[in-house]
Amino acid sequence: MIDLKKEFGKRVRQYRKTMGLSQMKFAEKADITFQTLSSIEHGITFPSYPILMKIIETLNVPIVKLFCYDEETVTVKDTEVFNYTVELLEQLDYEKRKLVFKFINMLNED
Structure with missing residues (x-):
């Protein structure tokens, strides 16, 4: 079965790197904390809806691309x-x- 948090995090990392941004720069641009972004990219947490929207807007990709x-x-x-x-x-x-x-x-809570 797919681990949604890990797959989502991999996809965010992939698109962030395509933009040529470090985690710190991307987090700043998305107006989220570095720790939040790191936790998402490592599949530890899934973003809340407002943070998800900030990530999507900053990546400038359709939401379906992340899923x-x-x-x-x-x-x-x-x-x-x-x-x-x-x-x-x-x-x-x-x-x-x-x-x-x-x-x-x-x-999704365990």
Whole structure:
């Protein structure tokens, strides 16, 4: 099974390095702490919704790029479900997205 935190962190690191930014510079640009970014990139934590939005804006990539993983680990059905979920989320206002994100975090807690 895919470790979402680790895969997400790898993807953030990959795009940050493509931008040619150190963790410190990227964190500064995204207005998050260095420790937060490091923790995300190492797959220790998953960002809160506001931090996720800051990362996406700073990376300037579509959100789906941060969640598309190796084809061997994600089936077509998984991709379809994910894409549909993203479409639904885009239709929600900010407050409702926060609620969805909190719910997902609760489901993901060990």
